Amino acid sequence: xxxxxxxxxxxxxxxxxxxxxxxxxxxxxxxxxxxxxxxxxxxxxxxxxxxxxxxxxxxxxxxxxxxxxxxxxxxxxxxxxxxxxxxxxxxxxxxxxxxxxxxxxxxxxxxxxxxxxxxxxxxxxxxxxxxxxxxxxxxxxxxxxxxxxxxxxxxxxxxxxxxxxxxxxxxxxxxxxxxxxxxxxxxxxxxxxxxxxxxxxxxxxxxxxxxxxxxxxxxxxxxxxxxxxxxxxxxxxxxxxxxxxxxxxxxxxxxxxxxxxxxxxxxxxxxxxxxxxxxxxxxxxxxxxxxxxxxxxxxxxxxxxxxxxxxxxxxxxxxxxxxxxxxx
Numbered sequence: 001x002x003x004x005x006x007x008x009x010x011x012x013x014x015x016x017x018x019x020x021x022x023x024x025x026x027x028x029x030x031x032x033x034x035x036x037x038x039x040x041x042x043x044x045x046x047x048x049x050x051x052x053x054x055x056x057x058x059x060x061x062x063x064x065x066x067x068x069x070x071x072x073x074x075x076x077x078x079x080x081x082x083x084x085x086x087x088x089x090x091x092x093x094x095x096x097x098x099x100x101x102x103x104x105x106x107x108x109x110x111x112x113x114x115x116x117x118x119x120x121x122x123x124x125x126x127x128x129x130x131x132x133x134x135x136x137x138x139x140x141x142x143x144x145x146x147x148x149x150x151x152x153x154x155x156x157x158x159x160x161x162x163x164x165x166x167x168x169x170x171x172x173x174x175x176x177x178x179x180x181x182x183x184x185x186x187x188x189x190x191x192x193x194x195x196x197x198x199x200x201x202x203x204x205x206x207x208x209x210x211x212x213x214x215x216x217x218x219x220x221x222x223x224x225x226x227x228x229x230x231x232x233x234x235x236x237x238x239x240x241x242x243x244x245x246x247x248x249x250x251x252x253x254x255x256x257x258x259x260x261x262x263x264x265x266x267x268x269x270x271x272x273x274x275x276x277x278x279x280x281x282x283x284x285x286x287x288x289x290x291x292x293x294x295x296x297x298x299x300x301x302x303x304x305x306x307x308x309x310x311x312x313x314x315x316x317x318x319x320x321x322x323x324x325x326x327x328x
Contacts, residue, residue: 032249035256041080042243042260049073050239050262053102056301066102066128070111077213093246094126098207098220101201101240102234107131108196112203115210124214132199136191138176145188146232153178192234197222200279201298204242218245218255229261238263272300274311281311288316 053069054062074094075084083089095201101110110129115122134145142154152163153173170178177183201222208220221240233240239262246256271286276302283306284291286299300306 038246038256040260042075042258043240043254044080045073045076046239046241046260047260048076053239053262054176054237061299062301064102064104064237066109066111066239069102072098073239073241090171095211095214095216096243096246098244099203100242101196101200101233103147103192103196103236103238105150105237106144107133108199110199110203113207113210115213122213123227128206129199129203134188134192134195136187141173141176143178143191145191147192147236152239182322189231189234193230196234200242217309220244223257223259225259229259232263233261236263272303272306274298274306274309281309282314283309283311283317284314285306288314290314290316 022231032039049069049072052065055065055068056062074090078084078090078099079094081093081224098113102109102111109131111126112129113124114266115124117123136143136145140155140157142156144152144154149166151166151169152161153169153193154161162172166178166181168186170181170184173179177187204220204222211218211220221244225240232238241260243260244255244257248254248256272283273286273288273291274281274283275291276282282290283300283303300309303317306313
């Protein structure tokens with residue numbers, strides 16, 4: 001072979017390799033850009049949903065509305081991924097969400113896939129689980145935790161039930177981990193997380209078995225969720241969504257996988273009460289030392305609501321600089 005021909009062959013090989021490398025770089029860049037877009041779309045959907053997660057009923061009590069939150073999540077997801085109004089695309093997009101978690105104060109719910117038969121046909125549907133407790137069992141006791149420090153302890157020997165704040169119960173169980181406050185918080189958090197993980201894993205595996213019947217070959221799994229994210233989830237009423245297996249347009253077999261967390265941000269310390277003295281109304285946080293038994297028992301959840309009732313922020317709120325309404 002002549003040197004000129006050999007040079008041409010090497011030149012063509014280099015051009016081919018350059019083109020392949022350039023395509024891979026292009027695909028990688030496209031995937032990175034798409035991932036940013038998908039992250040924004042998923043974050044927006046979870047943010048839209050948690051706005052509806054907690055509502056105030058006619059008695060001005062906070063109530064969980066998980067159904068409305070999930071409905072809003074899917075509507076936002078459809079819109080953000082360009083599937084709104086297309087039943088086929090909406091159904092496909094929904095299939096990438098194997099399970100949705102909603103944490104409540106005394107337990108949690110999972111929105112999961114299930115199948116049912118009607119005649120000779122098998123259909124895919126979604127259901128809510130029963131409320132699952134944050135339960136922990138040791139030798140003589142069954143302990144139900146909550147997202148705060150309230151708990152119930154059932155004595156299996158005496159069949160007696162104790163419930164209340166941790167500080168009020170710790171002295172009754174000196175022979176258990178409840179005697180140490182730091183240990184109590186560690187066990188409480190670990191129990192809540194492990195209870196959730198166990199049930200989520202169960203429903204995800206069940207979805208994998210069901211999905212095969214409907215031609216879904218992707219293998220869903222419970223990802224390792226960062227401890228910081230878990231603590232955010234179990235610190236308040238929250239919603240966690242798994243989104244897995246969604247294909248990138250430029251990446252062949254690569255798929256987008258992520259979990260998203262949104263908190264309702266409802267805290268006992270953010271409940272306000274109004275007092276009235278000498279014809280002047282003041283609103284206080286629930287932990288304010290100036291609240292007495294004579295305080296208005298109606299709960300308000302923003303400073304603006306209190307201001308609408310004609311109340312001014314008390315000195316403690318002014319010092320915290322958290323008011324959003326009237327200033328005396």
